[in-house]
Amino acid sequence: MHVIERLELLLKEAQQAIQSAGNARALEEVRVKYLGKSGLVTEVLKGLSQIAPETRPQVGKASNDVKNRITELLELKQEGFESKGGSELPLGWDPTLPGRRQPMGKMHPLTRVQQEICGIFKSFGFDQVEGSDVETDYYNFQALNVPPDHPARDAQDTFYLQKGLLLRTHMSPIQVRVMEKLKPPFKFVAPGKVYRHEAIDATHHHIFHQVEGVLVDKGIHFGHLKGILDNWVKKFFGSKVETRFRPSFFPFTEPSAEVDISCVFCQGKGCRICKQSGWVEMMGCGMIHPVVFENCRIDPNEWTGFAFGMGVERLTMFKYDIDDIRLFYQNDLRFLKQF
Numbered sequence: 001m002h003v004i005e006r007l008e009l010l011l012k013e014a015q016q017a018i019q020s021a022g023n024a025r026a027l028e029e030v031r032v033k034y035l036g037k038s039g040l041v042t043e044v045l046k047g048l049s050q051i052a053p054e055t056r057p058q059v060g061k062a063s064n065d066v067k068n069r070i071t072e073l074l075e076l077k078q079e080g081f082e083s084k085g086g087s088e089l090p091l092g093w094d095p096t097l098p099g100r101r102q103p104m105g106k107m108h109p110l111t112r113v114q115q116e117i118c119g120i121f122k123s124f125g126f127d128q129v130e131g132s133d134v135e136t137d138y139y140n141f142q143a144l145n146v147p148p149d150h151p152a153r154d155a156q157d158t159f160y161l162q163k164g165l166l167l168r169t170h171m172s173p174i175q176v177r178v179m180e181k182l183k184p185p186f187k188f189v190a191p192g193k194v195y196r197h198e199a200i201d202a203t204h205h206h207i208f209h210q211v212e213g214v215l216v217d218k219g220i221h222f223g224h225l226k227g228i229l230d231n232w233v234k235k236f237f238g239s240k241v242e243t244r245f246r247p248s249f250f251p252f253t254e255p256s257a258e259v260d261i262s263c264v265f266c267q268g269k270g271c272r273i274c275k276q277s278g279w280v281e282m283m284g285c286g287m288i289h290p291v292v293f294e295n296c297r298i299d300p301n302e303w304t305g306f307a308f309g310m311g312v313e314r315l316t317m318f319k320y321d322i323d324d325i326r327l328f329y330q331n332d333l334r335f336l337k338q339f
């Protein structure tokens with residue numbers, strides 16, 4: 001056989017051997033077999049002296065080319081092993097296959113709804129502020145005109161910490177925190193976790209989320225409150241949804257109201273979800289009590305305003321027809337993936 005043909009054959013063989021080498025050791029064996037001291041290609045190079053002088057340069061070049069090509073292939077394969085972090089590369093590994101898709105994370109439904117709630121108020125010009133989960137009795141109760149014997153102060157309802165601290169039972173302390181600092185006019189919303197010492201069931205949890213809102217300016221009256229909340233409800237639930245304001249009581253607002261919305265599932269006709277009434281209670285609200293203004297050194301004769309507070313879980317459950325609040329906290333992907 002002509003030497004050049006023999007070299008081409010060796011290259012083909014070596015190529016195949018390199019391809020099927022499953023690890024670095026097998027690769028080294030291939031190198032020794034072809035390029036080692038008495039390797040097959042090396043032998044051809046050694047025999048050059050016996051070749052006729054006129055073909056020598058041609059054969060010399062061909063054998064060098066083959067040697068270089070094999071070296072190149074060996075290096076490439078070795079790099080493949082190294083980039084895999086080890087010397088083992090499974091047989092049949094194909095680096096040109098597309099990668100495996102990683103599952104994408106999603107926002108928790110409560111986070112999404114909370115952002116949606118605040119986003120609508122921000123489109124009305126409200127700022128967004130944050131408070132602290134740990135509060136003092138003063139901000140959670142006293143400054144909000146909650147009398148010392150109010151049932152909400154009972155250890156049955158409030159998680160008390162050491163040194164007179166407690167976990168906020170509602171987002172309303174943010175009213176006092178902001179009003180102490182800012183000069184009116186202002187309007188803001190504040191989302192956050194609240195804590196109540198309650199037994200857990202399908203509609204109660206000891207941790208849940210509220211969004212509190214406040215607007216203070218000159219000449220603000222109950223009509224403004226109704227206008228803002230009615231507009232908000234129509235943006236959040238849809239333009240056909242109606243609101244109804246029922247008299248209620250909160251120590252920090254006067255007058256106070258509960259806001260009902262017409263049931264989005266039966267259009268107010270009456271169903272299981274609205275307990276046949278056609279209406280569902282959605283939030284508490286009212287005109288900020290003069291005593292609260294005075295506690296924050298704001299003159300109630302000059303400024304008036306309103307506040308409201310809504311439960312994020314409740315709104316989410318109603319919007320998506322979820323009948324058990326515990327689902328939000330169980331981290332069951334079958335539930336979470338639906339949002």
Ligand code: PHE
Nearest residue numbers: 170172284285286307308309
């Ligand atoms: N803080 C009240 C609650 O948790 C809700 C509320 C906020 C009511 C603001 C009136 C004004 O129930």
